[in-house]
Amino acid sequence: MEAIQSLISNVEKVIVGKRSVIELAVVSLLCRGHVLLEDVPGTGKTMLARALSRSVNVEMKRLQCTPDLLPSDITGVPIYNQKTSDFEFRPGPVFTHILLADEINRATPRAQSALLECMEEFRVSVDGISYDLPKVFMVLATQNPIDMAGTHPLPEAQLDRFFVRLHVGYPSLDEEVRILAAQAQAHPIDSLLPVIDDTQVLAAREAVKAVHINADVARYMAQITAATRRHGDLRLGVSPRGTLALARGSQGMAFLRGKDFVTPDIVKMMAGAILEHRLIVRPQAAAAGRTAREILNQILAELPPPV
Structure with a gap:
């Protein structure tokens, strides 16, 4: 637990004022x-990936997505x-610990699909x-x-494979002044040192799995996702993969908060x-100004959490 908190604090040296984003x-x-x-350019998206990889002391590779990117440019290709x-397999950039896929929506669907297997099954087939x-x-x-x-x-199948979608956002006035002061001589990323390693990350994963989910809280999660599938303004609701992600994410946040169990407040968070x-969202509802965030908030407000 202390190691993970030190990881968050270390990344905060580079990403100023965005603790909630770092935690997620x-x-x-x-x-x-x-x-x-x-998010819009210049808000620290790439820097977050670099700071995270340096803090954990693992390898990071950057994949700049462009229209001419091929699946073999991502997964690798056999070379004679x-x-x-004989043919030898030359691994692509996906063989790393943290893969930064920059501007992923600029790659063609054919190239985007090369990430589907590795994101779900954590392997590559060539x-x-x-x-x-x-x-x-x-x-x-x-x-x-x-x-x-x-x-x-991104197609629905690929969006569903992303655990979270985050928006970094602009810093406040005071935070931007701190950024200017921190980068007056050099960028903080240049002097960022590792604070944990991959073995500690794997140990923390096991601790997260041990966080208890009460049967009533589990039912509450299932009710939330089931409500999205029945909502009249939604063309597509949350899949079972999304329900599992909500459960795992709630366990992870409870672990960061030092709790041994998941509460309904953490689920809503x-x-x-x-x-x-x-x-x-259905086109008719979107034309009327309804958004996925608004509909989800409505569902959370109407569903009574377990006591």
Whole structure:
């Protein structure tokens, strides 16, 4: 627990004033989930990935997504070796601990689909052979929600594989002044030192699994996701994968809060980041101004939590 708190504090040296975002990213790491960072340029999305990888002392690779990106550029490709007269597999950038997929919506659907297997099954299949990824593996993808010209929106199947969708947001006035002061001579990322390693992350994952979920709280989670499937303004509700993500994420946040059990308040706190991007609003409701966030908040307000 202390190691994970030191991890969050260490990342805060680089990402100023965004503790809640850092906590959700760390919860994703502890729950073996992936993060979709959706925000305007210059808010620290890439820096968050770099700070996280340096703090955990694991390898990070950056994948710049462009329209000409091929699936083999991500997963790797067999190369013919003239010396051995055989094909050798040359791993792609996905074989790392933290994969930063920058501007993922600029890649074509064909390239985006190369990430589907590794995000769900944590392995890559090339030419009928499967290769396992590291135990500590997370995709941290970014996308700009403003400049959508020439982009390919992520399909529902891929959005569902992201554990959380986060918005970093602009800093406050005082926080921006602190950023200016911190980078007056050098960037804090250059002097950031590791505080934990991958073995401690794996140990924390086991501790997260031990956080208790009461049967009533589990039923409350299932009621939330079931309500999204029945809602008249939603074309697509939350899948069972989303329900499992809500349970794991609630365990992770309870662990960060030093609790041995999940409370309904923690479930409601985690619901937005975990469930909102999995909802698709009907065109008629969207034209009337309804949003997935508003509908989810309505469901949470109407469902009575267990006592």
